[in-house]
Amino acid sequence: MAKLLSLEKVSVKFGGLVALNEIDLSVNSGEIVALIGPNGAGKTTLFNLLTGVYKPTSGTIHYMGQNITKLEPFDRARLGIARTFQNTRLIKNMTVLENVLVAHPDCNSESILGSLFLFGKGRRRRDAIARECIDLLEVVGLHRKLDEWAGNLPYGEQRLLEIARAMATGCKVLLLDEPAAGMNGPEKKQLADKIGYLSRNFNLDMVLIEHDMGLIMNIADKIVVLDHGHKIAEGPPEEIQQNPKVISAYLGGEDDDFDGE
Ligand SMILES: Nc1ncnc2c1ncn2[C@@H]1O[C@H](COP(=O)(O)OP(=O)(O)OP(=O)(O)O)[C@@H](O)[C@H]1O
Numbered sequence: 001m002a003k004l005l006s007l008e009k010v011s012v013k014f015g016g017l018v019a020l021n022e023i024d025l026s027v028n029s030g031e032i033v034a035l036i037g038p039n040g041a042g043k044t045t046l047f048n049l050l051t052g053v054y055k056p057t058s059g060t061i062h063y064m065g066q067n068i069t070k071l072e073p074f075d076r077a078r079l080g081i082a083r084t085f086q087n088t089r090l091i092k093n094m095t096v097l098e099n100v101l102v103a104h105p106d107c108n109s110e111s112i113l114g115s116l117f118l119f120g121k122g123r124r125r126r127d128a129i130a131r132e133c134i135d136l137l138e139v140v141g142l143h144r145k146l147d148e149w150a151g152n153l154p155y156g157e158q159r160l161l162e163i164a165r166a167m168a169t170g171c172k173v174l175l176l177d178e179p180a181a182g183m184n185g186p187e188k189k190q191l192a193d194k195i196g197y198l199s200r201n202f203n204l205d206m207v208l209i210e211h212d213m214g215l216i217m218n219i220a221d222k223i224v225v226l227d228h229g230h231k232i233a234e235g236p237p238e239e240i241q242q243n244p245k246v247i248s249a250y251l252g253g254e255d256d257d258f259d260g261e
Pocket residue numbers: 014017019037038039040041042043044045046
């Protein structure tokens with residue numbers, strides 16, 4: 001498998017605190033990678049490193065063969081690295097479709113209004129962008145709610161809308177921060193199905209921070225375990241589930257939380 005994204009001996013220090021210590025990590029093309037670890041392990045710091053919000057104290061980050069260690073968040077987004085947030089960043093008083101349209105690189109809120117006055121080629125382009133966005137909403141199952149206010153959607157659907165917004169940017173790597181947080185059982189099942197579908201059909205690579213072990217066991221190809229800024233394990237779910245280091249560090253020995261149920 002081709003390496004898409006890789007970290008080589010990356011460390012992040014905040015004053016005297018080592019939030020990440022010489023982390024090596026790679027995301028291969030077509031992979032779903034789950035990042036787990038107890039509170040303060042360094043998961044969010046790693047996401048901020050990948051998006052460029054934080055720069056490493058030492059080490060390098062490569063993406064599609066390019067050294068992106070010093071690239072700013074905007075440039076990384078343009079290269080195809082997108083993320084969703086634990087607390088959704090939707091524009092609640094815009095419709096579902098408008099939320100996706102404004103995330104599209106060829107569109108912004110001014111051009112949505114301006115498009116009323118478009119003719120010919122401009123209008124065809126606008127229609128094509130709208131079609132693309134509606135197709136994305138169909139993929140996440142929200143195509144029947146195009147005109148609803150984003151803020152009125154149930155929580156699970158707001159998270160799916162965030163994924164559609166991230167995809168509208170044309171991303172190749174999607175970083176999902178606790179996508180299942182606050183979801184009920186059926187919503188989690190729907191999310192797991194969508195994530196699997198997106199990965200298979202859109203050639204989208206995903207890294208997710210998630211605490212729901214059942215979800216992770218279902219969808220992840222690889223799990224990376226952090227503890228106090230150190231990578232303590234990496235491997236397929238069935239291997240990680242049995243790893244005594246992980247059980248004791250992450251779960252304090254209570255392996256009944258780690259059975260994927
Ligand atoms: N901007 C910052 N300044 C100082 N310390 C920070 C900063 N960001 C994170 N840290 C510290 O780095 C360590 C790792 O934090 P991080 O948020 O990455 O952990 P986490 O695994 O995401 O935890 P949680 O599951 O609670 O969100 C913590 O000790 C945290 O207090």
